[in-house]
């Protein structure tokens with residue numbers, strides 16, 4: 001039975017889902033050393049933001065197949081290290097969107113009305129109404145940095161509260177921003193005009209310390225900043241200076257460059273600052289959502305099914321995935337066939353999506369073809385996560401083409417051609433009515449055969465007697481032929497013969513087949 005380690009607090013509903021297929025061990029607050037020590041036993045790890053899954057942990061996780069992040073940000077996972085090791089990393093891109101957006105809005109309002117401090121003073125037996133004069137958000141300008149899922153919801157609610165909206169997001173269209181009632185502007189303008197600035201961006205090299213002494217100096221003395229996205233996007237020392245000196249009015253922070261927050265002068269800024277301990281996703285609803293979302297994906301991957309929100313393989317919606325599954329099998333089968341036909345070192349793979357397939361998201365099929373191609377060399381070490389990297393590292397050039405005009409099969413067909421040290425070979429395949437894979441051409445010779453576990457292909461001159469000769473030769477070695485088909489372009493020209501065999505071709509027979517007069521070449525394929 002598979003084993004899953006849950007190393008951060010996860011809602012019970014997630015544990016119940018995992019328990020359907022695995023032994024689940026909940027061990028929270030493990031030190032990095034303890035994690036390295038226990039991880040070799042586990043097939044999957046499920047985390048929130050508390051656990052850092054480092055390269056060391058990943059390398060020690062020899063059995064690991066999947067890392068599940070019950071939340072959005074995967075910056076606490078070394079995704080490149082996981083990818084290299086063929087480990088799927090999944091998250092829950094939407095499960096806590098509303099929770100995080102509502103937290104940002106709550107932070108904005110509580111900072112404006114000094115609610116945390118006022119509450120504390122009443123609890124301390126005081127009745128001080130003068131000290132907590134607030135300001136309204138109505139008709140104020142909110143600058144939204146990052147207009148993705150959370151930023152969009154914040155914008156929608158803020159607009160309903162009567163705020164004017166500016167937004168900065170280099171990857172969002174003007175139309176989308178306008179739909180949300182936001183004016184898309186550059187960062188300097190947003191910094192200069194906003195009364196409130198709310199950050200909803202990932203932490204990347206570009207966004208690290210985006211809010212620094214220089215950007216803070218462009219803001220109004222009344223500006224207040226809200227950060228419920230990621231620590232490290234704000235230079236905390238510069239923020240402290242700016243608030244302390246009156247360059248800006250205040251900040252509400254849920255995330256910090258180092259968590260838990262250690263000694264920090266930010267704690268001393270009184271009512272100008274509201275601080276929460278990374279609570280953006282901490283609602284009962286969000287925790288149920290993310291636990292279900294990620295536990296289901298871990299369960300599926302442990303059952304050998306694809307994940308719907310993998311961050312290191314092409315993301316596909318469950319519906320698209322369901323439709324594409326038979327074509328992924330087709331791509332893998334053709335990839336494995338073409339690599340065996342080509343033999344030797346492969347320099348390039350051309351993947352041509354034909355007919356209806358040409359209109360689809362081709363990336364998963366290309367990865368599927370590469371996975372099939374590399375299975376010969378890497379066996380189970382290659383998977384949908386690392387196939388592209390492994391191909392790149394081997395110097396295999398991948399060319400992707402589309403031809404929607406080839407309407408040979410309903411649903412489309414896939415044509416792979418591999419060029420290598422021993423020449424070039426191609427294979428085409430399609431799914432027939434019942435979803436069964438059919439090979440529809442080999443080296444551009446038309447055929448129509450379902451693939452079988454053991455196959456023999458010959459390239460020969462189309463002439464009387466040759467089929468009989470091969471049949472007798474195989475018979476003399478006690479090889480049973482299950483089916484046979486010939487494909488040719490012209491009568492008495494070159495042809496290919498495809499034989500499905502009951503057993504693998506014994507050692508040495510291929511050399512005998514090639515000696516038969518009229519046979520130009522012969523190849524075996526085992527799937």
Ligand SMILES: NC(=O)c1ccc[n+]([C@@H]2O[C@H](COP(=O)([O-])OP(=O)(O)OC[C@H]3O[C@@H](n4cnc5c(N)ncnc54)[C@H](O)[C@@H]3O)[C@@H](O)[C@H]2O)c1
Nearest residue numbers: 073100146147148149150169171200201202228229280281
């Ligand atoms: N505090 C919490 O508990 C909590 C909860 C959930 C999410 N988050 C964090 O909130 C952030 C946003 O999450 P989301 O679900 O909205 O993500 P998202 O991917 O839907 O949106 C992020 C947006 O940022 C934009 N962006 C990327 N680089 C940018 C840049 N350099 N400048 C401006 N915009 C840029 C993207 O185009 C995208 O629209 C993430 O960092 C996530 O980890 C925090």
Ligand SMILES: O=C(O)CC[C@@H](O)C(=O)O
Nearest residue numbers: 048049071072073096281
């Ligand atoms: O796990 C959490 O509580 C925080 C999650 C949040 O930071 C996220 O990126 O989804």
